[in-house]
Amino acid sequence: MAKELESLTTGLFDFIGxxxxxxxxxxxxxxSGRFIIIEPTVGRPDWQEExxxxxxxxxxxxxxCYELGLPVTTEGVDRSFVRPGCA
Structure with missing residues (x-):
């Protein structure tokens, strides 16, 4: 199912640019068993990234950073608050 949804999503977003x-x-x-679009999120985070x-x-x-041509790094990321086994 994930591959099908990925294909549908990237196909649509590629088509509309x-x-x-x-x-x-x-x-x-x-x-019908068909997938129906509920909500596209374009140009902003949908906070699932949170x-x-x-x-x-x-x-x-x-x-x-990527779009501005700056380095994308996780160096210096504070993970001290992450519980063991969760990261």
């Missing part, structure tokens, strides 16, 4: 942060929320129609930030990887910041 989306670049940068984006995501798509899908639901499966119980009657859990990564809590664990020391700030995806929106990394995306900004």
């Amino acid at each position: 989306v670049e940068g942060l984006c995501g798509m929320e899908w639901k499966r129609d119980a009657r 859990i990564a930030t809590f664990y020391g990887v700030n995806i929106p910041f990394a995306a900004c």
Whole structure:
């Protein structure tokens, strides 16, 4: 299922020319079994990335650095608050 959704999402975003942060929320129609678009998120984080930030990887910041041609690194990331076995 993940491969199918990835293909549908990237195909649509490529077709309409989306670049940068984006995501798509899908639901499966119980009657037809087809995936239905619920909510596209384009040009802004949808805050599902927030859990990564809590664990020391700030995806929106990394995306900004990448787009500005700055180094993307996790050097100096404070993971002291992460519980053992969670990172």
